[in-house]
Amino acid sequence: MLEADKTIPGQDNVALIDLMSAIAETRDREAFARLFDHFAPRVKAYMRRLGAEPAAAEDLVQDVMLTVWRRAGQFDPTKAGVATWIFTIARNRRIDIIRHERRPAPDPNDPALVPNREPEADAAVEQNQHGTRLRSAVAELPEEQARLLELAYFEDKSHSVIAGELGLPLGTVKSRIRLAMDKLRIQLAELK
Amino acid sequence: MMPRFHAQDEHLMDYAAGSLAEPIAVLVATHLALCPACRARVEAFEAVGGALLEKLGTEAIDRSLRDSVLAKLDETDSECAPPPSVRKPAPIDLRVPEPLRGYLGGGLDTLAWKARGPVDEVRILREHAGVTSRLLRIKAGTPMPHHTHDGNELTLVLTGGFTDRGDHFLRGDVAAADSSVDHCPAADPGEDCYCFAVNDAPLRLTGPIGRLLNPFLRI
Numbered sequence: 001m002l003e004a005d006k007t008i009p010g011q012d013n014v015a016l017i018d019l020m021s022a023i024a025e026t027r028d029r030e031a032f033a034r035l036f037d038h039f040a041p042r043v044k045a046y047m048r049r050l051g052a053e054p055a056a057a058e059d060l061v062q063d064v065m066l067t068v069w070r071r072a073g074q075f076d077p078t079k080a081g082v083a084t085w086i087f088t089i090a091r092n093r094r095i096d097i098i099r100h101e102r103r104p105a106p107d108p109n110d111p112a113l114v115p116n117r118e119p120e121a122d123a124a125v126e127q128n129q130h131g132t133r134l135r136s137a138v139a140e141l142p143e144e145q146a147r148l149l150e151l152a153y154f155e156d157k158s159h160s161v162i163a164g165e166l167g168l169p170l171g172t173v174k175s176r177i178r179l180a181m182d183k184l185r186i187q188l189a190e191l192k
Numbered sequence: 193m194m195p196r197f198h199a200q201d202e203h204l205m206d207y208a209a210g211s212l213a214e215p216i217a218v219l220v221a222t223h224l225a226l227c228p229a230c231r232a233r234v235e236a237f238e239a240v241g242g243a244l245l246e247k248l249g250t251e252a253i254d255r256s257l258r259d260s261v262l263a264k265l266d267e268t269d270s271e272c273a274p275p276p277s278v279r280k281p282a283p284i285d286l287r288v289p290e291p292l293r294g295y296l297g298g299g300l301d302t303l304a305w306k307a308r309g310p311v312d313e314v315r316i317l318r319e320h321a322g323v324t325s326r327l328l329r330i331k332a333g334t335p336m337p338h339h340t341h342d343g344n345e346l347t348l349v350l351t352g353g354f355t356d357r358g359d360h361f362l363r364g365d366v367a368a369a370d371s372s373v374d375h376c377p378a379a380d381p382g383e384d385c386y387c388f389a390v391n392d393a394p395l396r397l398t399g400p401i402g403r404l405l406n407p408f409l410r411i
């Protein structure tokens with residue numbers, strides 16, 4: 001067994017972005033191995049938390065990490081942090097492989113799509129600062145609020161299912177999650 | 193023109209987390225195609241997912257799994273950004289954005305509409321965890337029957353518009369109603385109103401004629 005997580009000190013998104021560009025530009029296997037050592041144990045924990053058996057979780061880890069290798073060229077640091085990008089890949093692969101469903105998403109090439117306004121010039125820098133602040137804000141959330149967010153993200157439970165299981169009215173769950181989001185809100189410039 | 197009535201945060205977060213039933217996810221994603229503001233919000237909720245993934249903790253990875261992934265790199269080609277999808281020669285129905293369009297198998301005019309009282313409808317996805325979805329066509333200027341529902345109803349406007357309890361909904365807008373709502377949305381005059389509606393429990397018609405129609409609406 002490997003000791004998990006000693007590779008990327010301080011969750012440094014800049015270091016992770018450097019690994020991603022090395023993978024994308026020079027197919028750097030050493031960079032990929034370091035990215036693997038950081039994220040594979042987290043993706044496995046994510047899948048286990050969502051109920052996958054150990055063997056299925058490992059299959060998904062392999063699938064997700066090879067997808068990262070294949071699509072490294074599509075990673076855009078102006079749009080998302082590395083952890084966020086890998087989170088969306090893990091989420092989509094799980095919906096596909098475990099739930100046997102399609103993940104419906106808008107098609108960016110669809111002529112019916114209403115396009116974004118122009119992105120700002122320093123989007124990458126801003127994205128980076130955001131990510132760092134957001135991670136520390138998430139780390140500092142009070143236990144109960146962090147727990148609700150984890151239920152929403154890691155147990156495949158919609159707000160209404162969480163409400164049912166906790167025996168709380170949906171309105172209460174919504175307002176507690178809203179409270180947690182308010183704490184994160186200053187870090188999320190995009191949020192109104 | 194940007195929508196005025198948006199998907200709720202609750203649904204945007206569940207969409208970002210990947211926990212929505214597929215029919216609701218289709219409705220949310222189709223709203224996203226028409227709403228850059230909600231797309232930005234989903235990106236923010238995805239960033240929360242990324243931060244939670246960093247915080248989640250780790251599970252040990254077997255050396256053999258690591259070796260096996262690294263051994264597969266050579267046979268795993270890099271994948272460029274997907275090329276703009278090749279459009280079928282038939283003209284696409286721009287009234288229906290993706291991803292909903294992909295579920296229809298044709299334009300709005302080619303579907304097998306069934307008359308349900310004053311409204312025509314087509315069932316779209318198979319029922320999923322009690323969630324049903326339908327396309328609706330409400331004749332211009334026509335009110336829908338008075339109804340209420342046991343659960344929640346989300347309606348995304350595709351063309352035309354309707355008025356419900358004083359609010360006016362147009363293309364891209366999402367109207368939400370729960371079991372406390374007894375309503376009869378009315379389509380604008382001048383243009384048929386096409387909507388995509390998702391219910392997590394059956395409709396109950398409450399008007400005098402509606403009560404007679406009820407047995408026929410349990411599809």
Ligand SMILES: [Zn+2]
Nearest residue numbers: 198199227230
């Ligand atoms: Zn919106």
